[in-house]
Amino acid sequence: MANRVVSVNPHVYAPETTTTIMRDVIIALCPAVVASVLFFGVRSLLVEAVCVIVAVLCEWGFEKICKRPVTIGDLSAVVTGLLLALNLPVTIPLWQAAFGALVAIVVVKQLFGGIGMNFANPAITARIVMLVAFGANMTHWAPAAFSGAPADAVTAATPLSIIAGINGVSAGTNTVADLPSLLDMFLGARGGSLGETSCLALLLGGVYLIARKVITWHTPVAFIGTVLVLTALLGQQPLYQVMAGGLFIGAFFMATDYTTSPPTPAGKLIFGVGCGLITVCIRVWGNYPEGVSFSILLMNILNPYICQWTRTKPFGGVKA
Amino acid sequence: MFKGKLHGVHPPHMKNTAGNRPTRMPVPPMITVPMSMNIGAPAKPVVKPGDEVKVGQLIAEAGGFMSAPIYSGVSGKVKRLDEILSSNGRFDTAIVIESDGLQTEYEGLEKPVITDQKSFVDAVRACGVIGLGGAGFPTSVKLNVDPDRVHHIIINGAECEPYITSDTRTMIDNASRIINGAQLLQKYYTADNIIIGIEDNKPECITIMKEAGRGVPGFEVAELPALYPQGGEKVLIYNTTGEIVPEGKLPIDVGCIVINCTTLAVIAKYIETGMPLVEKVITVDGSAVANPQNLIVPVGTPIKDVLDYVGLKAEPRKVLYGGPMMGISVPNLDAPVMKNTNAILAFAEKEAADPTPTACIRCGRCVAHCPFHLMPLEIERAYNERDGAALKALKVNLCMECGCCSYGCPARRPLVQINKLAKGVLNKYNAELKEAEEKKKAKEAARKEAGVNG
């Protein structure tokens, strides 16, 4: 008689797997990829391709060397590479982009044990490393197409650096008149990283992820909501603040990273509010015009504690 | 206090056989009746090889308070008493009876005389019934409580496992029996209400039960969402009455008795006719089964005979007692249909293959799906560290092994299995704690004594 499978229940599973989830994230990032090409040209695709390919190769290579099971099939390295690329300026030298992908996969992810084990978001951490290592290249913003910037301009200010100039935090002679229109902000015709400028594209992706139940609303709503309310209270052009910088991509795609954020709704709310607070502090009082990456990294570090505080209360549980 | 909703999952219903009225399968040539079908003590055989038995005749008496008697489902001759390996991995005695194919009823069948609650409980005990929803808890033990403590009687019609429709058929085909049973319960327990919980994916059952129960004092039909596992005892109690059964307590401690609808119908049948529990309606389905259907078979019928009768269209690579969420996989098709078997599912290679687990990505789905708001991902971490204190804090002891967490895990972590093992670690930890405490007490007592003497 054929040997029969004997296993513990359940004997059926929901269709989602790690791979289908990562595939959904990639699908959700597609509008942002299209926007990047639209506003920053075809070189965007090159940067994205380099980051994705290097990320996948590093994951494969590292796992081979360490004789671990190869997990590139779960597509998580593709997601990391793509997210990193979307957080880089279009003019970034390709070898620097490749270096960033290597840092993300090898240093931040694999050295901590691979998928599910890293404490910090690989793409964010790699971006911060690059910011420190290649400061000039990382803050060189080419003007976006359709943004009304002079065609021969080689650099453009980002809305946040303009606001920083207005606030007198950084040197600059900008005035409110230099800010792009709110519509341009929403569509993405402004200076910034490849994938962060188009709020519309990111919103589409975010809604898709929520509809597919890949993420819940808690983190993005708490994150964006906190920035909105705080900047309004501080008189800081809240609508600009919300749409500017990497807030949307951070709130929908980076702060929602499973491994580095809490699993419970309460934890997600705390995480989102914390990210929002830190972002506003950095933007308003800090030396950097942008604070989304730092805020998420800081909250990643606090994540184990948030997880501890926000454990669920078991149904019918009695205190010992 | 806990507020809010209990979570769950939506496995495909697959109730392919809901419209299929159960038919009687031809009598199998041989039945094997295990003595350990209920939770508690095994029954004690009262027949020996060579004895003639008839349908409804006692073949094993209850082996204690927490036990139930067993009656023959066929007429024929006792062949032998066997040692069989049961699906829970323990050895068990079984009575093997060769059927004469005549199904002659035992002439000694008598309707029980019921005058009060005590004689009612005695009848339930004599009828041999145990929790037929799957748990196998002797029903008479559940009903042997002070009637003043009972506020809600809840009839479980929430057949939430995919595929299985045997309770559905009881409600459709035997509604009057369920209602008769309900009236008896009402008579001897005078509860505030008697609620039958049915999920809204069984509109026919809801209509029929509403119609049948009209005029019964306190009778209500609770329409529940078709969210697995509505039929879990604590889930059903909470969703029909709002009561929460605390850790370490029983439903009766919050004034509730839960009884499966088929169990109740069997009790009513016994009281009406004197025929105890000897046969079961089972759903036979799954991707390897050619003609999914509901069958009436004697308790003890080998699974092999059942599958042969319905026909297979593929090699059955995995065969289950019960549904795909909580069912037990059976290695050996000689294993019999038991009292609490409500389905035999046979799956072909594709559905049978065990998924390969990958690393936990900490997505939180297991937490979001757990009806009891447990944290399987943290339980797994604590289990890997064999951390008894953490497992205690995480309350793994509350896990009902419903399977929701594993079902929705994208990494296919074997969370139910881990929870089972973690319960073992926790028990050991608790035992050690107790031992340490006792030692401490003994030491202190000794010291005191020494102090007094010195």
Ligand code: SF4
């Ligand atoms: S559902 Fe699976 S992958 Fe997700 S947190 Fe739970 S155990 Fe980890």
Ligand code: SF4
């Ligand atoms: S098996 Fe246990 S931990 Fe998993 S969902 Fe069910 S009750 Fe929760």
